[in-house]
Amino acid sequence: MRLRFLLPLALCLLAGPAFAQETSDPAPPPPPTEGDGAPPAVGEPVTSDLPVPDLSEPEPGEGESTASAQVSGRMSYQGFLEDGSGPVNGSVNFTFGLYGFASGGTALWTETQNGIQVTDGAYQVRLGSVTSLPASIFEDPVYLQVTVGSTVLTPRTELTPAPAAYVAKSVELPYSATSDWPFAVFEVIASSATGDAIRGQNGSNVGYLGESAAGVFASTADETAYGILASTSVNTSAGYFVQTSSSSHTAPALHALTTGAEAGRFTDGRVAVYEGNFQEIELDPDVNGGGEIELFDDGERRMLLRAADNSFGGAGLYLYGTDDTNTLELDANDAGSAGALYARVPGGGEGARLLGARDGSLGGELRLYQRAASGTGPTGALLLAEENDSEGGALFLNNGAGTNTIKIDAQEGSQAAGQITMYDLNGDSSIEIDGSFNGIGRVTTGEVEVTGGSDFAELFDVSGTAAPQPGYIVSIDPAEPGQLLVASEAYDRKVAGVVSGAGGVRPGLVMGQDGSLADGETPVALTGRVYVWASTENGPIQPGDLLTSSSTPGHAMRATDPARAFGATIGKAMSGLDAGEGLVLLLVQF
Numbered sequence: 001m002r003l004r005f006l007l008p009l010a011l012c013l014l015a016g017p018a019f020a021q022e023t024s025d026p027a028p029p030p031p032p033t034e035g036d037g038a039p040p041a042v043g044e045p046v047t048s049d050l051p052v053p054d055l056s057e058p059e060p061g062e063g064e065s066t067a068s069a070q071v072s073g074r075m076s077y078q079g080f081l082e083d084g085s086g087p088v089n090g091s092v093n094f095t096f097g098l099y100g101f102a103s104g105g106t107a108l109w110t111e112t113q114n115g116i117q118v119t120d121g122a123y124q125v126r127l128g129s130v131t132s133l134p135a136s137i138f139e140d141p142v143y144l145q146v147t148v149g150s151t152v153l154t155p156r157t158e159l160t161p162a163p164a165a166y167v168a169k170s171v172e173l174p175y176s177a178t179s180d181w182p183f184a185v186f187e188v189i190a191s192s193a194t195g196d197a198i199r200g201q202n203g204s205n206v207g208y209l210g211e212s213a214a215g216v217f218a219s220t221a222d223e224t225a226y227g228i229l230a231s232t233s234v235n236t237s238a239g240y241f242v243q244t245s246s247s248s249h250t251a252p253a254l255h256a257l258t259t260g261a262e263a264g265r266f267t268d269g270r271v272a273v274y275e276g277n278f279q280e281i282e283l284d285p286d287v288n289g290g291g292e293i294e295l296f297d298d299g300e301r302r303m304l305l306r307a308a309d310n311s312f313g314g315a316g317l318y319l320y321g322t323d324d325t326n327t328l329e330l331d332a333n334d335a336g337s338a339g340a341l342y343a344r345v346p347g348g349g350e351g352a353r354l355l356g357a358r359d360g361s362l363g364g365e366l367r368l369y370q371r372a373a374s375g376t377g378p379t380g381a382l383l384l385a386e387e388n389d390s391e392g393g394a395l396f397l398n399n400g401a402g403t404n405t406i407k408i409d410a411q412e413g414s415q416a417a418g419q420i421t422m423y424d425l426n427g428d429s430s431i432e433i434d435g436s437f438n439g440i441g442r443v444t445t446g447e448v449e450v451t452g453g454s455d456f457a458e459l460f461d462v463s464g465t466a467a468p469q470p471g472y473i474v475s476i477d478p479a480e481p482g483q484l485l486v487a488s489e490a491y492d493r494k495v496a497g498v499v500s501g502a503g504g505v506r507p508g509l510v511m512g513q514d515g516s517l518a519d520g521e522t523p524v525a526l527t528g529r530v531y532v533w534a535s536t537e538n539g540p541i542q543p544g545d546l547l548t549s550s551s552t553p554g555h556a557m558r559a560t561d562p563a564r565a566f567g568a569t570i571g572k573a574m575s576g577l578d579a580g581e582g583l584v585l586l587l588v589q590f
């Protein structure tokens with residue numbers, strides 16, 4: 001690794017006739033030029049390429065505290081050595097000592113390192129590589145004395161503050177990043193792609209942020225700044241990597257706190273975010289092979305989103321009610337086919353189901369369920385976009401027991417037309433309405449009850465000059481096959497019926513065939529009850545009298561001549577008429 005930082009004091013060494021020590025403290029130097037590799041001149045700041053202090057964890061010896069045993073007792077030191085002829089080159093023996101005073105006193109620590117290579121005056125050593133540096137000596141000001149061979153270089157150099165920062169509770173660096181010096185105040189660069197730039201560890205413990213066993217602690221007083229900011233420009237590298245060896249969710253790799261409340265927890269690949277004491281968000285990178293996001297409302301789950309909802313591989317979205325019941329489920333790939341939507345009632349039973357495809361190859365399905373005391377009730381209605389292969393849609397309506405009683409087919413069998421079928425309680429067809437049976441519509445049932453009319457009529461075209469009126473008697477037109485005339489002669493044996501609709505009594509059934517002679521615009525009652533216009537020109541009419549045509553156009557009269565009445569009567573009167581003209585209820589009989 002390469003540790004690059006700005007030292008506040010030049011460590012250039014000079015002595016005697018051969019070596020001399022710089023004695024003046026230079027003013028704080030300007031920041032160095034980024035990437036400048038030339039050795040510094042005397043009195044200039046030194047830019048050092050130093051290894052990070054070894055923070056491995058040797059076992060503490062007997063009587064040695066764990067805290068002091070955590071520090072390896074080594075640190076890098078770089079100096080510059082020259083004699084009267086210039087920078088020194090060659091192998092040099094050094095003795096280093098640390099003192100609590102600028103002069104005099106007893107050495108707190110010493111060690112000798114022989115055969116140190118000096119190149120163009122520059123050398124680098126690792127203090128503590130022979131005799132370990134005790135961490136406690138850096139708690140107070142400390143001065144370094146360098147001896148070259150037998151020559152002691154003076155004055156001693158106070159080590160401030162960077163060499164002792166590895167035991168300090170806080171470090172304030174003397175320079176800040178500005179527009180003139182935009183580089184980082186403290187920069188750590190790993191020379192190996194697989195090495196750690198910084199590794200923080202507190203003994204054998206890795207504690208939560210804010211507790212007493214934190215490997216790395218970072219904070220900021222500025223709400224817009226970051227305690228720790230990590231980034232990477234490589235797609236396969238992590239800007240910030242946190243890992244725990246625990247398989248339990250009670251040992252999170254990253255635990256973030258706000259004042260008096262838990263804010264976030266990273267556990268075994270999962271991320272949980274809290275507001276106060278309630279969980280609000282949870283992310284899991286591996287559920288059924290895909291990611292998962294859960295959203296909560298004061299600790300109660302409200303939404304679950306999965307990238308891989310089931311073994312079929314599609315995504316899934318779940319919405320929850322206030323009792324943690326999944327009330328709405330949306331699957332992107334249900335049962336290996338298409339999308340699906342499930343709506344559930346309290347208790348978890350299904351209320352509705354919408355499938356994008358049925359059985360993997362047929363069209364969509366909508367199923368509505370009846371309410372049940374618990375679980376899913378019987379199907380109330382089922383709508384299929386495609387009942388069978390190459391057939392149209394179908395609607396099934398069921399009774400309270402879930403038995404199908406009505407079926408509507410958009411395409412019945414090989415026929416292209418629709419069909420409505422009703423079933424009795426035995427499941428047998430009781431009414432069938434075919435949209436096309438041998439080319440025409442058909443209704444099949446055991447009984448028909450008509451409540452909207454009381455006569456059976458057929459449609460006719462009525463010719464002649466007299467316009468037909470409801471209640472008029474009409475006769476066959478001998479000049480126009482299939483057409484009728486308003487009757488205008490007494491005892492007319494061509495009488496055919498009475499025009500329906502008089503007196504508010506409508507026909508109950510009307511027949512006719514489009515595009516043929518058996519068609520027309522006027523409904524004529526051929527049987528049943530109908531009101532007829534009548535005249536008393538042949539005497540008053542009493543209920544039960546036979547009625548025939550009269551000389552008054554369209555009017556009936558009492559038939560009193562049996563010989564003339566044969567074949568000319570239209571039925572029996574069911575009401576009377578004493579005098580003049582009026583409507584009489586007639587039971588049509590031929």
